[in-house]
Amino acid sequence: MVGADRVLQPAVRGVRRLVGPPALWLRRRVVDEAQDRMRGTRTARWTELEELGLAAPDRVRYVPSPWAALGRVLPRREVSERDVFVDFGAGMGRVVLAAAGYPFRRVVGVELSAELAEVARRNVERRRDRLVCPDVRIVACDATEFEVPDDLTVAYFFNPFRGAIFRTVVDRLIASVDASPRVLRIVYLDPFEERALLDTGRVRLVRSARGRRPGREWSRRHSVHLYELTP
Numbered sequence: 683m684v685g686a687d688r689v690l691q692p693a694v695r696g697v698r699r700l701v702g703p704p705a706l707w708l709r710r711r712v713v714d715e716a717q718d719r720m721r722g723t724r725t726a727r728w729t730e731l732e733e734l735g736l737a738a739p740d741r742v743r744y745v746p747s748p749w750a751a752l753g754r755v756l757p758r759r760e761v762s763e764r765d766v767f768v769d770f771g772a773g774m775g776r777v778v779l780a781a782a783g784y785p786f787r788r789v790v791g792v793e794l795s796a797e798l799a800e801v802a803r804r805n806v807e808r809r810r811d812r813l814v815c816p817d818v819r820i821v822a823c824d825a826t827e828f829e830v831p832d833d834l835t836v837a838y839f840f841n842p843f844r845g846a847i848f849r850t851v852v853d854r855l856i857a858s859v860d861a862s863p864r865v866l867r868i869v870y871l872d873p874f875e876e877r878a879l880l881d882t883g884r885v886r887l888v889r890s891a892r893g894r895r896p897g898r899e900w901s902r903r904h905s906v907h908l909y910e911l912t913p
């Protein structure tokens with residue numbers, strides 16, 4: 683029996699590792715579509731930047747965050763009407779909609795693609811009556827050119843860009859906090875550039891939630907971290 687287990691368990695683990703990620707991916711796509719239908723929104727369709735004529739090194743394609751991602755590290759009780767939220771690389775606006783369910787004073791989505799930004803605006807309009815936040819906007823521009831509002835207190839990233847683009851945006855967040863001292867929380871899903879963030883010496887990790895199984899690597903890549911950038 684023990685001998686059989688020794689053979690069976692690695693085999694089961696192997697099958698899970700092989701089948702698990704595609705099955706989860708498929709489930710997410712199916713569940714995602716269903717959740718969009720329920721809300722009357724359109725956020726589920728992954729979109730390559732090549733399709734939009736915007737592909738360039740360090741820019742990442744449109745893939746939506748899970749609807750629940752923000753809530754995994756930012757409970758509603760930690761947000762008040764003094765807080766302002768920006769999603770850098772907002773895509774079709776799913777996280778903008780999730781954040782607009784919190785009592786933020788203002789929620790902004792910044793998106794490179796004018797086409798995706800237009801889809802996000804339509805999604806916001808469709809949900810307008812149900813949003814808690816009274817002021818929700820979508821800005822179509824490159825995140826490196828977006829002027830960081832001096833009242834921004836929560837910045838969201840779902841691995842939207844890497845390398846020099848990411849560092850430029852983080853430098854602008856730091857400059858904004860230096861000019862108008864405040865605590866700026868950063869929520870980062872799939873924190874590909876975490877090292878760059880921590881290496882600024884200005885940011886500390888406050889909490890994190892790992893992605894669900896299977897596989898350590900998959901779980902790490904789908905983790906969401908909350909950091910604080912302080913004056």
Ligand SMILES: C[S@@+](CC[C@H](N)C(=O)[O-])C[C@H]1O[C@@H](n2cnc3c(N)ncnc32)[C@H](O)[C@@H]1O
Pocket residue numbers: 731740741742743744745746747769770771772773774775776777792793794795798823824825826839840841842843847
């Ligand atoms: C992984 S998706 C995240 C979408 C959304 N934040 C969410 O979580 O549902 C990354 C998004 O970043 C956008 N993006 C990539 N480079 C950008 C840039 N330089 N400035 C603004 N947006 C950018 C892409 O067009 C894409 O919509």
